[in-house]
Amino acid sequence: MAERTPTQTPATVASPDPAAPPPRRRRRMKDLRKQPGFDTMAWFCLFCLYAPIAVLVVFSFNDNRSVVRWTEFSLRWYRAAFENDGIRHATWISLQVAFVAMVFATTFATMAALATTRVRAFKGQTLTYAVINQPLMVPEIVTAVSTLAFFVLIKQVTGLNGIGFLMLAHTVFCIPFAYMPIRARLEDMNLTLEQAAADLYGTPFQVFRTVTLPLMAPGIVAGAMLAFVVSLDDVIITLLVGGPGETTLPVYIFGQIRRGITPEINAVSTVLLGLSALLVSIFFLIGNKRK
């Protein structure tokens, strides 16, 4: 017992236990990095980040109209959401837009990454980076209204219409997100393998297809996933730019929340949340494997 609390009272200090002083010094050493209350704050931060989401998820399984009082486990709200035509249509639109934006954004980002990494500094480099990252620097609401104004102008002049405009807007802001992981991956690759392939008479296209592309594939997959998630999650730009009938899932949810809260929203939110979390987790796994 005296060993467990060695230096608490003068009595134990006076005791002839030789093991008493060293633990005390060791404790001081270990505490060096600590600041009082900081670890509590970190756990509190983690709790605050996840507790609201946990409440939302838990009550999506509640067999009750209430989103507060728990009665019984049930999947009825998931069934209700699945049978809801509005939700189905919105999901379909969301997936279409996210898929098209992902394909184009990833392709363009890959090309841009190939041109800007592993090269000597070139004229216009800073400007190039600034342009590629532009969608990240302008507040989303400003992008949204500017794009709206421009699209309305194009639609008036050309008479064109359709969901293509929304896909275009999504492609623009997905490019920087796809670009980041692809560029990071490319920067980790050195040119020796490609040079070896070229020495063995590989044509530039062969070298790219059989050496560069497979090596940078994890970066491309990661970039595509980020682009998909970012497109899938967008509300503001879609809300303003999307025409009638172009309601994506988040925009649909947004409208529903404004009208009133139902557990059905919890169910759809949980599905969307799960999908994003899954894709981002895979993204992190790919990133960690690299190191």
Add this chain to the structure above:
Amino acid sequence: MTDVTPQTATDARLAEARRQTMGAARRRRWQLLSPALLIIGLFGLFPLTITLVYSFLSPGSYGGVRWEFSTDAYVQFLFDRDIFDDTLSFSATYLNIFARSIGLALGATIGSLIIGFPTAYFIASKPANQRNLWLFLITLPFWVNLLIRTYAILLIIRDEGIINLSLIWTGLIDQPIGILYTDTAIFIGLIYSYLPFMVLPLYASLEKLDFRLVEAAYDLYASRLQVLRHVIVPMAKPGIVAGCILVFIPALGAYITPDLLGGGKQLMIGNLIALQFGGSRNWPFGAAAALILMVVVMVSLTVYVRYSGKEGNGRG
């Protein structure tokens, strides 16, 4: 043939070949870059110029603009125009919205710093193998839909939400404290939304912290608070600046958070802009407000770039 020595001929040919490869590389580079640059330039940058032009036009009756030059949009910002005699009188309505937005965004920035700094420090002082897990856990919510996170906050701070219910259940209060649809709600929502933006750059600069300096400070009889103030905080300064900018900018332009948690009554700049392009149908005024927001953001970014340039290292 014979009047040129073999040496110079080779040189010339080499130089020519080099010029050709360089030229080919340059052409290839711009070919690869052109789709991304064109798309962002045409549909990301160019629309901003349209917004600039629109802010100097007159509003159309059913939304859109009439092509007549006018500075009304900017005048409207500070003055009320009397409908009958066209006289201008000072009005602080919109100025107040801007001031409120900046206040809320600053508050959220400071709030995130207070929560984020200890968290980032805690992660940085963890063993390397645990850090990645912590970073992942902090970042994950950021990738989850902002709307859904805001909805989650709305669920728990409602009058019938879990916070009020548990407070009533414990007997601390008898009536729900109305948090939803107040500035407090927006404040909580903003911190919740952008906290990861604060933690990541803070972590990036705290991770590089040399704990031998902390040790040295303790050896010189510094108290914990003194170590924090004179050693840790100064070394984390680039991270603090980066984190503050990264939280402040999106918080200032927030739209979803004030819309859902402020109930649309407590406007922020983002809502004001969207409103002009929607229900209010005053595009020039909305465009002007958007540009003013852009200017505030650009000024903050410039301050950040200047600062991080001087410090040598910026965000991680």
